Amino acid sequence: MTDSKYHTPEHTKLEGRVFRPATPAELAEAVELAFDYRGDVTLVLKSGEQIVGYLFNRESTGPKPLLQMFPELGGTREVAYADVVSIAFSGEDTASGNSWETWVAKKESERKADARRSESEARARGHL
DSSP states (O other), X not given: OOOGGGSOOTTOOOTTOEEOXXXXXXXXXXXXXXXXXXXXXXXXXXXXXXEEEEEEEEEOSSSSOEEEEEETTSSOEEEEGGGEEEEEOOSOOTTTTOOHHHHHHHHHHHHHHHHHHHHHHXXXXXXX
């Protein structure tokens, strides 16, 4: 069984893409993608400022939606959704190629290998 709700399909590659949302809904969608991304993003703000860092939290509801980042220069930073002009997926996606299904298959293989090893050790001790 796979839980596709929380795992981006492997064919979706965000690394290198730039989103320039035209509506609040498009911005909210781009922020959600950036939140799930396993690499740095670059925000361009209405002021022209660029912030490169890892988006670790977002508050999309309420009177003033905002996102929180760990900028590459250190510390933390809060940015209002309304100030974001574009979001670029600029950093390496550290999870690229590591799909949920691959992880599940690896863990199942490890579990079976542990079971075979335990059975072999039990037989060697005469317990089976």
